[in-house]
Amino acid sequence: MTKASAPGKIILFGEHAVVYARPAIAVPVFQVRAEAVVERAEIDGVEIDAADLARRYDAREAPADDPLAAIIRSTCARLGVEPRGVRVRVHSTIPMASGLGSGAAVSVAVARALTRFFVQPLADAEISALAYQVEKLHHGTPSGIDNTVIAFEQPVYFVRGQPVESFRVARPFTLAIADTGVAAPTKIAVGDVRRAWEVERARCEALFDEIGAIARTARAAIERGEVDALGPLMDANQEWLRALGVSSPEIEILVDAARRAGARGAKLSGAGRGGNVIALIDDSVRVRVEGALMNAGARRVIVTRVEHAARFDESSGTR
Numbered sequence: 661m662t663k664a665s666a667p668g669k670i671i672l673f674g675e676h677a678v679v680y681a682r683p684a685i686a687v688p689v690f691q692v693r694a695e696a697v698v699e700r701a702e703i704d705g706v707e708i709d710a711a712d713l714a715r716r717y718d719a720r721e722a723p724a725d726d727p728l729a730a731i732i733r734s735t736c737a738r739l740g741v742e743p744r745g746v747r748v749r750v751h752s753t754i755p756m757a758s759g760l761g762s763g764a765a766v767s768v769a770v771a772r773a774l775t776r777f778f779v780q781p782l783a784d785a786e787i788s789a790l791a792y793q794v795e796k797l798h799h800g801t802p803s804g805i806d807n808t809v810i811a812f813e814q815p816v817y818f819v820r821g822q823p824v825e826s827f828r829v830a831r832p833f834t835l836a837i838a839d840t841g842v843a844a845p846t847k848i849a850v851g852d853v854r855r856a857w858e859v860e861r862a863r864c865e866a867l868f869d870e871i872g873a874i875a876r877t878a879r880a881a882i883e884r885g886e887v888d889a890l891g892p893l894m895d896a897n898q899e900w901l902r903a904l905g906v907s908s909p910e911i912e913i914l915v916d917a918a919r920r921a922g923a924r925g926a927k928l929s930g931a932g933r934g935g936n937v938i939a940l941i942d943d944s945v946r947v948r949v950e951g952a953l954m955n956a957g958a959r960r961v962i963v964t965r966v967e968h969a970a971r972f973d974e975s976s977g978t979r
């Protein structure tokens with residue numbers, strides 16, 4: 661039996677503009693994880709046991725766009741193995757369809773568990789590339805930021821088509837991640853931005869430039885440990901995302917509640933229209949901001965510390 665797991669993620673700065681080749685910053689969220697177990701089983705082919713979906717099925721009979729069957733197929737093809745008599749069990753604590761990268765984390769965990777099972781380790785970049793192929797099944801034109809940050813488990817500065825860059829978090833900082841409870845498929849928001857860009861290209865390009873500049877400034881601030889600079893940058897990024905049409909009343913309510921309760925800045929994270937809001941908080945306001953977000957209708961609040969982390973050790977369950 662072999663096991664592997666992968667964290668959730670949030671986009672700190674630069675969503676949507678990243679699809680148009682501007683930089684974005686994403687960080688792993690270690691409080692939630694997807695886990696995959698690969699084991700021998702008395703069966704003919706490959707059985708998928710997706711506990712969270714209460715589904716068990718034969719990978720060979722799954723449709724071509726089934727994400728679990730797809731990552732198993734592509735990983736085995738990459739390893740040059742024909743799996744038989746194998747069960748792949750998947751379980752995740754990452755909320756689905758809320759911008760926390762649940763799909764990419766499941767793909768990364770499954771691909772890694774298979775490479776361990778067949779004793780053929782692959783580099784993070786290769787695991788990321790396998791997960792990217794599955795992301796494409798669902799998002800159409802994903803930038804690749806989700807699979808990258810999740811496979812590398814480090815803060816990443818991501819520019820589409822360029823080699824991935826990690827960077828130093830000089831001073832750790834804390835974020836509250838609040839779920840609006842509105843499931844918003846990434847594909848729809850990305851498609852709407854595409855249509856807006858087709859109609860008003862100059863205006864959208866200018867917005868992407870503003871967002872890209874914020875991501876660049878934020879990276880420098882994080883590398884210098886200037887946490888104070890990040891709050892206003894989050895607020896400014898949120899303004900541009902609103903102008904792009906990807907905010908929503910639920911997002912605005914949570915952003916406003918976090919700021920009123922003492923957060924230094926807040927914005928949507930991910931595709932928008934729903935999903936999660938992130939707020940930069942000091943320890944002194946943590947309880948107040950969490951309470952304010954729940955009172956304002958958040959479904960769940962996860963508090964995470966962003967730091968330059970060592971990799972998660974799956975045998976001990978620690979980093």
Ligand code: PMV
Pocket residue numbers: 671674675676677678679758759760761799801802803804805806846850929930931932
């Ligand atoms: O919903 P998420 O967190 O997977 O974020 C999508 C981020 C976008 O920039 C909107 C799309 C992309 O592919 O990068």
